[in-house]
Amino acid sequence: MSDLRFQPAAARELRDHIRAAGGVEVFAIGDVEDRWVTGVTITCRGQSDRVNALVDRPRAGQVVIHNHPSGNLTASDADLALGNLYGEDGVGVVIVDSSVTRSNWVVEPHLEVPKSVDPAAIEAFFAVGLPAALPGWEPRQQQIELALKVGEALSANTPLVVEAGTGTGKSLAYLVPSALWALANKGKVVVSTFTKALQAQLVSSDLPLLKAGGIVVPTALLQGRNNYACKRRLALAADEARANPDEDGSRLAELVAWEAGSADGSRTDLPFEPEGALWERVMSDGDLTLAIRCPHYQTCRWYTARRQAAAASLLVVNHALLLSDLSVRADAGRGVLPKFHRVILDEAHHLEDAATGVSSREVSGLALRRAISAMADDRRGRPGALSRVAQVPGKRIPPERTFALDDAIAVAQVEITGVASFGPEVLAGLAEVFPAGGALRITPAEAASDRFRLDVEPQVRHLADELERSVEALRKVDEVFEDVTLPEAEQQPLLDLRRGQRRLAAHAETARGFLADLADTCRWLQPSRDQRVHPGAALHHAPIEVAPVLRKILWTQFPGVVATSATLTVAGSFEHWSA
Ligand code: SF4
Structure with a gap:
């Protein structure tokens, strides 16, 4: 555990950074030659259970190094998780003391020629x-x-x-x-x-x-996950349509028949183009999957394609x-x-x-509708996720949380209804500021203009506030189910709710990003792509380079x-x- 195997200059550089950071954990990527660290690149300060999101990606043959301020070089659970994460890529993991005089090579790097x-x-x-x-x-x-x-x-x-x-x-x-x-x-x-x-x-x-x-x-072909049908959601949607016949019913029956005989269950294999909202109801979605707990897991179209890709x-x-x-x-x-x-x-x-x-x-009317459609009751009276969460049998949650659930759902219903009406209203109002048929790029001059400061900025800020309030309201509903395991048949409303929450949070972040005047980001407003169904503007931001x-x-x-x-x-x- 005590063989340092750092060249003096590399040890000195790391030690100096740890000192400058006040002795907290510092992460570095180390270059290794003949089992010795020859150079370090400091990547972040943090804790090993958060480091995945923080470090640049090391390559096979390199090591991820961090110090234990306590001086105890025993690998913690988080260090071992780090070793598992990087080890299979040939990246080593090394713990050092803060003065870089001792080391524990938890996982040796491995570089195959x-x-x-x-x-x-x-x-x-x-x-x-x-x-x-x-x-x-x-x-x-x-x-x-x-x-x-x-x-x-x-x-x-x-x-x-x-x-x-x-x-x-x-x-x-x-x-x-x-x-x-x-x-x-x-x-x-x-x-x-x-x-x-x-x-x-x-x-x-x-x-x-x-x-x-x-x-x-x-060989294998892998498409994006949303291109594959989800057997479980397809069966659920078909059951729903049989119980409450609607205009999607005949198309759903066609989709069920197609999926059963399709080569790979992907949208490209479909002989017809399903309407966007219909496909959205039945596609494989990472936010809604039950993964290995799903009864269709072994024959699931997405996981089958993933297994073929892995092989x-x-x-x-x-x-x-x-x-x-x-x-x-x-x-x-x-x-x-x-x-x-x-x-x-x-x-x-x-x-x-x-x-x-x-x-x-991007935030558009369509994107907002997608985020909230599964949560609110639809115009035909079919209950959305919030109403269905309210129907989860009371015995599933601890009795002291029953009132909290009722209150949280009532607040969330109000917030979601607010976003459903206020969001499109704001976007429609913003459409009045850009030139006919064109986009409005938010240049520094535009950002300083009265048009932006008085007509655009306050509206977008208001939209971001509304979105964040709805996210918080949904979080409170979800919180009631913390530590609660629902039977598989009752999980869908909660999955829908969590997906909606994540999507709304992403839109709130985009709206905030639109307001932030960053030198490396380009911001613009343009007419939404689906003016017929969702008239109004769409907010965009993207890196300039x-x-x-x-x-x-x-x-x-x-x-x-x-x-x-x-x-x-x-x-x-x-x-x-x-x-
Ligand atoms: S494993 Fe996930 S994607 Fe596959 S059928 Fe089940 S719920 Fe759908």
Whole structure:
């Protein structure tokens, strides 16, 4: 426990930071050579049970270091959890005393040297394997050269940016070395596209060619969770529609029949386009899932797709899902995708658009309706989550909380009704300030104008206040169920309520973000996208530059990204990519 294994300069730097922080816990990422820490990067001050949200992502072979101010270097439960979190990624965990003279290496770092892709195997696929399987197939020198370059980049874990026009066979040129790299290293390569059309082409045309040419590799396609039907919610909605026939009834019956025979239960497999609100009722949703407690868990469409993704060596996703995963991973340590090792970006010219989409925030009439629709009673009198929570048998909660529940529900009903009428009213009022058909960017001059200070700012602040009040009211309802375990059949109203609470909290945060005048953020008002149903403005804010976001979540974590597209250069140069 006492072998320090820190080079003096690294120990000194960490000690100085701990001193400057007044002896509280300090976290650092350490570079390791020959089992010694050779350099440290201070990442945050905090506690080990909060560190997941605070540290930059360390890489395999590095260590996460923190001090125990007490001088007792025994690993706590939080330290062990940290070890579990990082250990499987090859990241070590080290505890030191505040003077950095003793250390406890709770988990040693592990850096495996990846095996290189054999260029001969690439050439053999194109020159021998594929022509033998597909008579008439002509090897193309340009395609083979590209495949060799991709193989080198994957092996060396260095970036590669390739502009290759349509018809050059670039999909196969990156799939072949990716498959060989994944097989050689028992690793996973994520292939990300912007469009569903390219995903479909990869799955139906290009991936089968790998097998035809002699490369047998497990592959999978994973879409965003909301694209998959939830068997449990679908059954619930169909039961509801049978008990209280409504206009969704026949479509729900069609959805039930489709889901039973669908290949993957994803929306892309549907022969018709369901209305947005209907799909919202039956889609898989991370906030509403019962996960392993769900009776459908084994055959669940989303978890089945996740299991297939976990088993695949080549995983096809889209940019939005990849970036959401990386963003969650950067904050929480784990993302929605299974662990992967290399990234190929096709249609890479859309990466910035996708990153902007993932980083942008919006409050619109539709978004507010989505947040509250499951909680309030609907116009046909179907009870919403709040009314259904009120019907949870009294015996489920401690008797002394019964009155508290009644009161909390009554307050929450008032708040939700308030948001339902006040929210759209505010957004409609804001629509009057922007020029006809256009967006109103909140520039410094606009922010100083009377129009913004008198007509926009107070309204948005009022909206944020209302949203926060409703979140607090819902929290009080939820609080009554603390430590209460409801039977599975009675859980749905509470799940709906918690999802609504999270969505309203996110909208309140967006409204506050819109009010904050931050140098790196762009704010604007524009007509909502669905003027027919939800007339009025939508509030937006987004980072001005997504490059720092991409640097943090993508380029730093996956230095060997291969980016390709038919149009990547600007004025014949890749300069902006290296920037
Ligand atoms: S596990 Fe979750 S997503 Fe899957 S069917 Fe059950 S509730 Fe729906």
